Amino acid sequence: MPECRAHHIIEYLLDVGLSLGENALTHTELQSWQNNTGTILKPWESRLMKRLSGIYLSEYRESSDSEKETAWEEAPHYMCMAYRKMIRSKNSLRKLAE
Template identity: 40%
Template structure:
């Protein structure tokens, strides 16, 4: 989800990164919606955990940006919703919040591939190479 929510930017060291103003860039998800493309998502073996994470808010606001969900926030959510998480579920939610933040920072690069894409096969490489040869001669 973090990859989809990220607003990709060109490398600051590139000419485009130096010349283009830092304007309102669409997130990958907003861009896909604008193009009327449904994003491909990885399988979700624990939808209830992801649902709890989204309900809690994925991350917390802090003085200089976002931080992972705190234990206090997770405990407050449990108390307010009367949902008692197992200890492993609470740890997993906190780790998922950390991973969301890390992926969000990594995904700010416009060249960042989605984290759930399967590795490129030799067949896919051969097809791409054949298409390039046909195009370039």
């Protein structure tokens, strides 16, 4: 994973919640979180958290597509598309053999 220079943003995002179900975080949700925790976000931090929430949801939705390759370059072998296809083929052959 790439180095993160603003790791506090990731910590905040995990505390707030990455998303609101099927929707990205809203300014209202972030304001409520700030009021409840006493945390004061700078405008750029708030914008970044909203953006990261949207990116998270987009990647989450795309990850349900088993034909899509993982975006993580150093992903373990079992996460790559070729490995998943091999396992599906192997399972199909096992079913045929039954």
